Amino acid sequence: MTRVHDMGGRFGDGPVRPEAKDAPVFAEDWHGRALAVTLATGFLGQWNIDVSRHARERLSPKDYTRFSYYEKWISGLADLLVEKGVLTLDDLSGAGTEDPHPLAARVLKAGTVSGALAKGGPADRPSDVPIQFEVGQNVRTVKLAANRLVTGGHTRLPIYAAGANGRILRLHGTHVLPDSNAHGLGEAPEPLYAVAFAAFELWANPEHPNDEVVLDLWQSYLEPA
Structure with missing residues (x-):
């Protein structure tokens, strides 16, 4: 079952309408x-x-x-x-x-x-988790966008990108894993990557199929393609 907050790219919610450049910082x-x-x-x-x-x-x-x-x-x-x-x-x-x-x-x-x-609040931390992927490598996100540690728990892998093929753009270093940190299970830092996905990998009928979406994803969300 999808989560109500995970709305990215969902059909039927209407277009994204950016605010005017001169709009106030706070509407109220x-x-x-x-x-x-x-x-x-x-x-x-x-x-x-x-x-x-x-x-x-x-x-x-x-x-x-x-x-x-x-x-x-x-x-x-x-x-x-x-x-x-x-x-x-x-x-x-x-x-x-x-x-x-x-x-x-x-x-x-x-x-x-x-x-x-x-x-700020930097989230980069030293980690003993070996780096598994390199820049330019093809990867696939895990099929289900779910927390593997806590049933129904927090995760930063959006549903629309689950099971999609992409490629590694860069390694950000090792960062706190939200799936663990949100539930008092420790920071559990692991490698964090910028991953590029073609629009046709994410949606059935994209307006511009060859456009790319770049997501920052933790290593445990990924597997070799």
Whole structure:
């Protein structure tokens, strides 16, 4: 069964319409606040980026399909805050205690935001996993886009690219494996590749069959073609 969030290239969802170049960064004021509170709570150290992505993926299908982009962000965040014990449902409803929070000392202050964002969150790590593929080599993605470690778990292999033939464009080094990191199983770093796929490999009736899509994919998603 496909996952509701895995929508890339799905027939029937309509065309992608890029915003005008002069469009505001945030269509509504609260969008910026949703981004800010998501980044700020991330610095509390209670989860990682893969956990937060999976939280958005786990929204109910009814909510996921009707929510806007930042509604998905703030809803997934609310779930995480309660699941990790950072806040209670009473806190979210405004009925919680006014006592200082035990994580208050970790708060991301306004004056440190620019530096923190500039530093980023690098995911490259040393790894003992041998590099299996080289640039120019033909590969195939595993047939099912699924987490091999956790049933129904997070993975960065999109459904539309499962079982497709491509070629290695470059090796990015070794990076944290989201499939493991999203579920508290450790970072499990492994080689990460940029892989190019012809459009005709991904979709039955592409408008431009020889166009290419480039995906960053972990080694465990790939096999020799």
